[in-house]
Amino acid sequence: MSIEVTGVTRFFGSTRAVWQMDMSVPAGTVTGLVGPNGAGKTTLLLMLAALLAPDAGSIRVEGLDPVTRPREVHRAVGWMPDSFGTWDSLTCTEILLTFAAAQGLDRTTSAQQADEMLSAVHLDELARTPARVLSRGQKQRLGLARALVHHPQVLLLDEPAAGMDPRSRADLRVLLRDLAASGVTVLVSSHILPELEQMVDGVIFMARGQAVTPPSPGRPGPDDRSSCEGPHNADGGGPPRPPGGPVRPQPIRRVWRMQALDAQRLADWAASAPVHAVVSDDDAARLAVPDEATAAHVLREALDAGVDVVSFAPAGGSLEEIYLSMEGERR
Template sequence: MPPDSGVTAHGVRRSFGSVQAVADVDLVAAPGRVTALIGPNGSGKTTLLLMLAGLLAPDAGTISVAGFDPVTRTYQARARTGWMPDVFGTWDSLTAREVLTTVAAAYRISPDDAGRRAAELLDLVHLAELADEPAHVLSRGQKQRLGLARALVHDPEVLLLDEPASGLDPRSRVDLRVLLRRLAATGKTILVSSHVLTELDEMADDAVFISRGRTVAAEAIESAGESRRWRITALHHDVLVAHLAQAGVPYDVEPDGAEGVLVALSDDTEAAALLGDAVRAGVDVVSLAPAGGVLEQKYLALEEERR
């Protein structure tokens, strides 16, 4: 059997008639890490995930999931893949428990093991009290949690998650982050797409940015934050600006009359030094904080460069 090699895609393309949804994507998601797939609406994220899940065949390029090509080795790849689409779809008349045991049967899990696994997963996603309620009574957030449990039924090596936090309440979002980090720690490969970049900041190890169906950047989260914009405010805006100019610190004044000043800093140490210098110079600093998440800033910078 091939060794677990996570998820790779090279030169992947897919068109629907005259519309080229995925034009040229390269991607690597390593075992034991959470990889974020980031891009604007229409960038090809869902189409790419469908190809990785073996539900669409690429027009060109190569894909490997847990060491198998999902086109030529469909069963082997799918047996090792947990797929969670952005919209939960199932038979509404089935109970939450029956949804999981039915999916377990499709993976040839014995009825006794399926029942135990369903109970374990329903407890994991905090749906145990709704185990025997029909799926149609579940809220969108509850259906999302059931969708995650469904993806985990067969204990897959690879998890492909499309907008898993959509519709979740704040507590459930925290639980999701904790769960994904725990699963990654066991060696699973997790590829997650989301528009909520602040969520990804707290759970992802790596990021792949795509735009117009093409990979435009791929890097570790640590390196994505090497140069980060911070917002500094003071009681007297003009005094702050004068200090930064005298100290030779490049800055941008926030638009629309906002009182903050934006500066590019490499890390927390540089931020602390800037704050200390300002205070010693008599600047009444009110706040100094990142102007956004690491991924959000990287994404906005790439979009601006693309334009």
Template sequence: MIPYHSDNAVIELRRLHRSFGKTRAVNDVSFSVPRGTVFGYIGPNGAGKTTSMRILATLELPTLGDAYVDGFSVVNDPDHVRRRLGFMPDAFGTYPSVNCHEYIDFYARAYGLAGRQRHQRVRWVMDFTRLDGIAEKPIRGLSKGMKQRLCLGRALVHDPAVLILDEPAAGLDPRARIELRRMIRALAEDGKTVLVSSHILTELAEMCDRVGIIEQGRLLATGSVDEIQRQQRTHREFVVRVIDHRDTAVQMLESNDHVSHLIVDGELVRFQYEGDVTHQATLLASLIAAGVSVAEFSSHARSLEDVFMQVTEGLVQ
């Protein structure tokens, strides 16, 4: 079977639909993820994230459309897809009577690894996930963080090109989340393509190269956080501290076409500004030239959480 390739895309959804009765869990979703990219998939509960991921993992069939993993169709070539993909679901089954090493080794055998190759992959997975120190520990005695490492190890044991991680940081303590984030970035730097969903948007903002925002089954925006901000005409928020001639500053700002949502709070003047850095420099220079005593002139781009709240409406289905 010859794989289908679209530029450098390793994950590609093409007009994907999935319906359950009258509910359209995934409604005409299309996006692609290049090799070596960490793609954050975010949306409210019931938005269609898990359904999309299950389709990519060949656990669900689309109603319409198709998805490709490393060039192979999830509809026509599911066996080829499974060899190239590692799936980490939000909940997974374990066997309480086996230990960590036995668990990983079992899945290595299930993927057809044998002999020296199997031993090398199991050893690498145990080392990468830092489970080697507890290799003989029964699974029933593992913490939530260690169980998540074990599930990630299971997804990695056959050396897939693509990883699909559904809420991998759910229930983890701060240290475990940081360590998981570092592992995901290391995998991307090694050339693996990662699609990860999470409700912890600050985590995604720090680890992801690109994000996709989905609600009620529809993809609302995709790209880097900066790109989505530009798509949504998201302005930067500015704070100016004025210690003299405040009224002059307010009049100048109110007459500026790039300024909106101006609020005066004592010495502080807050507003949203859509101009680029050249316009920002010109604005500051004009305030100073008009005799305004500016003690502070600062801005910050809106976070992924801000963008998420702007793009979505909190709708469920």
């Protein structure tokens, strides 16, 4: 595991921001961190980045304890805060050079990395521009470049897409997938769930300072298990805690939507489809399809059965559906 969190607690005065949090995140994956305002996401990410000390519990990031080895954790981790406070008089390049130097990179490597990262986030034309004139979205992209300038093993992103235009968001999704494919562990908090769903391997849900397993929203799925049966906290007041050790990212069970020329024929086929299927009011079938290989198989079966398929694509919205089933966790 690249990130291990055990019994981590952090108070601000009497506010319990993170409470006995247990989770683990595997290396080389993109994990979403999802939860309502005030759930403790930013507080958790700050502790992982060795920028805030926990009151209790233990954290390991790439095997390093942020409390006792903060410098090494700063080198291992790229941190992108939700709003990037720039040093106003410095240019984009100068900001990246300053940061790279602080991470111990030599001048030549720093200069190369600064150029590379500015072009990765399409800010090369603004390299010599003072950061104060950047737009909000451009500042976000500069923040991303800064987080990546020292080639971190772990990337922690707090609401990275907020303020970014659609093209930059699409670029971000591709970039994060590429980083994970090269072995980087990515943990990203976001409220933009349809978008998050497209880039994550799994999601950790947080509510009231803890990792929680959301109740099943009743979406289609052959092995649908109600996941609300975990024991409640010892203090009796918190959300349900999952049994059996730290929470791991939950894969999102994706739903695909199929439409056909003949709705009745589609419905007849759906009744014995190779995966769980329900036909909705709009005459489309919603099918539980865990991966693209299964999607190809399902499509072939439908066509072989004589269903005149006119469209078959991920329906999206699964993550949002799960989230909304947690609405009671808001505070």
